[in-house]
Amino acid sequence: MSATERTRTRASLQSAFKTALARELSQAPGTPSKEAILRAAAHACRDLLNERWVSTQQQDNQRGEAAPVRRVHYLSMEFLMGRALGNALAALGLDKVMQEALDQHAGGVALGDVIEREPDAALGNGGLGRLAACFLDSFAELGLPSFGYGLRYQYGMFAQGIDGGRQVESPDDWMRMGAPWEIIRPERRYPVRFGGRVVSDSSNAGHAGGRRWVGGEVIMAQAYDFIVPAHHSERVSTLRQWHASSANPIDFQAFCRGDYIEASRHRVAADALNWVLYPDDSTEAGRELRLKQEAFLVSASLQDLIARHLREYGTLLNLGKLNAIHLNDTHPALAPAELMRLLVDEHALSWDAAWKITRQAVSYTNHTLMPEALETWPVRMFEALLPRHLEIIYEINHHFLEEVKAKAPGDTALLRRVSIIDEGSEHGGNERRVRMAALSIVASHRVNGVAKLHSDLCVQTIFADYACLYPDRFHNVTNGVTPRRWLAQANPGLSNLLDAEIGRGWRKNLADLSKVGKLAGDAELQRAFQAVKRENKEKLAALIRTQLGTVVNPASLFDVQIKRIHEYKRQLLNILHVIARYQAILASPNKAPDGLDWVPRTVVIAGKAASAYHMAKLIIQLAHDVARVVNSDPRVGDKLKLVYLPNYGVSLAETIIPAADLSEQISTAGTEASGTGNMKFALNGAITIGTWDGANIEMAEAMGVLNMFVFGLRAEGVQKMKQLGYDPKLYIEENRQLKAVMDAIGNGTFSSGDPERYRAIVDNLTHRDGYMLMADFADYVAAQSRVDALFRQSAAWSERAIRNVAGMGWFSSDRTIAEYVERVWSLNSLG
Numbered sequence: 001m002s003a004t005e006r007t008r009t010r011a012s013l014q015s016a017f018k019t020a021l022a023r024e025l026s027q028a029p030g031t032p033s034k035e036a037i038l039r040a041a042a043h044a045c046r047d048l049l050n051e052r053w054v055s056t057q058q059q060d061n062q063r064g065e066a067a068p069v070r071r072v073h074y075l076s077m078e079f080l081m082g083r084a085l086g087n088a089l090a091a092l093g094l095d096k097v098m099q100e101a102l103d104q105h106a107g108g109v110a111l112g113d114v115i116e117r118e119p120d121a122a123l124g125n126g127g128l129g130r131l132a133a134c135f136l137d138s139f140a141e142l143g144l145p146s147f148g149y150g151l152r153y154q155y156g157m158f159a160q161g162i163d164g165g166r167q168v169e170s171p172d173d174w175m176r177m178g179a180p181w182e183i184i185r186p187e188r189r190y191p192v193r194f195g196g197r198v199v200s201d202s203s204n205a206g207h208a209g210g211r212r213w214v215g216g217e218v219i220m221a222q223a224y225d226f227i228v229p230a231h232h233s234e235r236v237s238t239l240r241q242w243h244a245s246s247a248n249p250i251d252f253q254a255f256c257r258g259d260y261i262e263a264s265r266h267r268v269a270a271d272a273l274n275w276v277l278y279p280d281d282s283t284e285a286g287r288e289l290r291l292k293q294e295a296f297l298v299s300a301s302l303q304d305l306i307a308r309h310l311r312e313y314g315t316l317l318n319l320g321k322l323n324a325i326h327l328n329d330t331h332p333a334l335a336p337a338e339l340m341r342l343l344v345d346e347h348a349l350s351w352d353a354a355w356k357i358t359r360q361a362v363s364y365t366n367h368t369l370m371p372e373a374l375e376t377w378p379v380r381m382f383e384a385l386l387p388r389h390l391e392i393i394y395e396i397n398h399h400f401l402e403e404v405k406a407k408a409p410g411d412t413a414l415l416r417r418v419s420i421i422d423e424g425s426e427h428g429g430n431e432r433r434v435r436m437a438a439l440s441i442v443a444s445h446r447v448n449g450v451a452k453l454h455s456d457l458c459v460q461t462i463f464a465d466y467a468c469l470y471p472d473r474f475h476n477v478t479n480g481v482t483p484r485r486w487l488a489q490a491n492p493g494l495s496n497l498l499d500a501e502i503g504r505g506w507r508k509n510l511a512d513l514s515k516v517g518k519l520a521g522d523a524e525l526q527r528a529f530q531a532v533k534r535e536n537k538e539k540l541a542a543l544i545r546t547q548l549g550t551v552v553n554p555a556s557l558f559d560v561q562i563k564r565i566h567e568y569k570r571q572l573l574n575i576l577h578v579i580a581r582y583q584a585i586l587a588s589p590n591k592a593p594d595g596l597d598w599v600p601r602t603v604v605i606a607g608k609a610a611s612a613y614h615m616a617k618l619i620i621q622l623a624h625d626v627a628r629v630v631n632s633d634p635r636v637g638d639k640l641k642l643v644y645l646p647n648y649g650v651s652l653a654e655t656i657i658p659a660a661d662l663s664e665q666i667s668t669a670g671t672e673a674s675g676t677g678n679m680k681f682a683l684n685g686a687i688t689i690g691t692w693d694g695a696n697i698e699m700a701e702a703m704g705v706l707n708m709f710v711f712g713l714r715a716e717g718v719q720k721m722k723q724l725g726y727d728p729k730l731y732i733e734e735n736r737q738l739k740a741v742m743d744a745i746g747n748g749t750f751s752s753g754d755p756e757r758y759r760a761i762v763d764n765l766t767h768r769d770g771y772m773l774m775a776d777f778a779d780y781v782a783a784q785s786r787v788d789a790l791f792r793q794s795a796a797w798s799e800r801a802i803r804n805v806a807g808m809g810w811f812s813s814d815r816t817i818a819e820y821v822e823r824v825w826s827l828n829s830l831g
C-alpha cells in the first residue's frame, strides 16, 4: 500500500468509526457502552473490508478461461471463526489508528477491552470447523478465488455450563448484541425444496427420463456474507452463510381464523434450520432436521455457484473446469446429487455431460477413520425428504457398479461392500441406508486424508476397496493452522520476541521460523522466552482465579489438554495420571519418586461433550470430582492442581495455548486423523507429550523426535493387540499403581463414597477398554516422569521448547492450501 493510500485508509476508518458511534449514541445517548463501541468499530472495519470485497470480486470475475486457478467453493457445515475485530484490525494494519479513534471519540477506552467483548462466532464443534476457518484466512492470504459456504446458526452449537460438576447445555445466543460483521446480499436468494414427489415430464429433455420434482415445501435460502481479510494484501475471502425462511411465511387463512400456531407452522419449521449445529441426533426429529440442514446448505450453495458461473460465462459446459467444489467431510456429500439434479433437471444437460462436470468439480476430505462415525442416512428418509436426489443417487450407483463389474467380474461381495447403498443385513432386518462417504468418493476426482498416517490408513482400511478401484484418486494433504491468529494475535509476547530475532516475515512465510532453531541454545533468548511464557501463564492464572476461584501457581508446570471430549482423545488417561500423581504425593509428600522435590503441576482441561454422548459427559463429571478432591486437599498444596475451564472455544484457546508448557496429544494411535491443536501448542512453545498418531508424527519428524515426549503403542501395535485379543484386566492386575487408581475411582473416593457414579467407566476400562488406556498407562506415566525431569532444568526445557517453535514452519495453513491447489483443485489434477 502506498503512503497516500495508507493515509486515506486511516482517515476513512476514523470517519467511519465516528459516524457509526454517533449512530449508536443516537439510539442510546450518554457514555457509550463497550458493546456499542465494539459495534461501531466492527461497522467501520466492515465498510473498509466491503470495499476490498468488491475489488476482489472484480479481479476474480475477470479471471477468464485461461486462468490457472479455479474458483474454490469450500462447503462445510462448520466454521469456527472466533472473534473478528482483532483479526480485522491486524489485517488492515489499523490497530493503532483504532486506539487513536477510541481516545478521541470514546473516552480513551482500551482497544483490548473492546476486543474482549466480542462473542465468538462458534459455528462449529471442533477441529474440522476450525480448519475451515484457518482455510478462509489462507484463501485470502494466497489470493485464491474462493467462497466458503456454510449455515448461519443463530445459536451455534451450544454454550457449556457446569452445574455440580456436570455439563449443562444452553443456546449460545452469540448474535444477541447484533451481528455487525455480516452483510446481507438481498439478490442472493434461492428456493430449496423438501418432500413432494417426482413426476415424469416429457418436456424435460434430460437423459434421466425427463423427471420433475414437485410439491412438498419450499424454503428460501438468503445469503449473508462474512468477509475475511488477507494480512499482506488487499484481497479478502468470503464466508457465505445461508439463512432459512419459509417461502410462504404465514398461512393467511389460518391467521384470519385466529389460529396463530397453525398460521406460523411453516415459518417455525423453516426457522428450525437456523437454530443450532448438530441437533441432538438421538431422536428421529433431530436426525431429520440435520439431513435437511445438509441438503439446504448444498442446494443454496450450488444454485449460487451456477448463477455466478452463468453470469460470468453464459454456458455451463466449462463449469467443471473453472470451479472446484470441496466437501469438508461428508456433511455436504449431497453436493454431487444436487449438482446432477440442477444440471440435468433444471438446465437440461445430458446425464453424461453433467456427470463429467460433476466429477471434474467435486473433491472430498475425510476426517475420521472410525467406522461408526461414517455418515449414513436411511433410504426411507430420502424417500420422504429428497425423492429426486434418491433417484439420482441410484442412477450414479448403477453406473458405478457397472464399472466395478467390468473391473472385477463375478465379485459380488465387492459390489455389496462398495455400493453407495448399504442393503442392510439380510437376516437382521436392518433398513437400507445411503453411504455418504461412498457417494463422495465415487463423485470426486480427488479424495484426501489430513495427515500422512491418516491418509495411509484410509487407503489400507475403510477405503481399501475404493483405493484398489481408483488408486490415483487418493492423496494426503496434512492440515495446518494460520500463524496470524494462532501466533501473531494469540501471543503478542512471543511474536515480539520472534520479530526481534528473525524479523516479521514469519507471518507470511512461516518457514522462517527455522531460523530461530539456530538460536535455541542461546541463554539470553531462553531467558526472554521464559519471561514471555511466565507472563502468559500469569494471565491464565488470573483467568482461572476469576472463573473458578482456584489459585494456581504460575511457576508450576502448566499441563494442558483442551479439545472436544471424546473417548478416543483419552482425557480419561490424563485424569488417571492425575489420580496416580495425587496418590504418589500423599504417599510421599516431600520427595518425588526420583528422590527430588516434586515438580508443581497445574493440569488444565477444557472441552465440550456432544449433548447425547453419555460417556463423554461422565468423563467431564469425573474431572470435576477429582479436581474437587485434589484441589481441596491441604496435603497437596500447589504440587498438583486440576482445573476444568468451561465453554471451550477459539477465544479461550487463544488465552490458554500461549500459557501451556506441556501439550497433551494422547489419542489412541490410529484414531486422531491429524489434530491441529497439537500444532498450535508447539507453535507457541509448548512441548508435546503424545502418541505416534496423526500429525504428531510429522511434527516430531520436523522438529526432531527428541523434542517431543512420545509414548505408547503405535497404530500397528494397537491393531495387532486387538487381533490377538486384548485383555485390559491383565494390565490392571500387573500394575499396582494402576490398580490403586482404578480402585479409588471404583470405591467412591471421588464421588463422596458413592461406588455407582463411575461404575460405567470402571467396567468399561476393566472389560473392554476399546481405546487401550490400560495398555498405554504405564508408558504414559513414565513419559510424565521424563517431563518432570526436564522441567527441573529450565534452560534445557526452554531450548527444546524453542526447537518446537522452530520446527513448526511447515504447519501453516498457507502451505496446506498451496498443496490443495496443487494436488486437488488445479486443472492438472483433473488428468
Ligand SMILES: *Cc1c(COP(=O)(O)O)cnc(C)c1O
Residues within 6 Å of the ligand: 080, 125, 126, 127, 128, 130, 562, 563, 564, 648, 649, 650, 653, 674, 675, 676, 677, 678, 680
Ligand atoms: C484447534 C481447535 C480444535 C482442534 O483441536 P484438536 O486438539 O486438534 O482436537 C478444536 N476446537 C477449537 C476451538 C480449536 O481452536
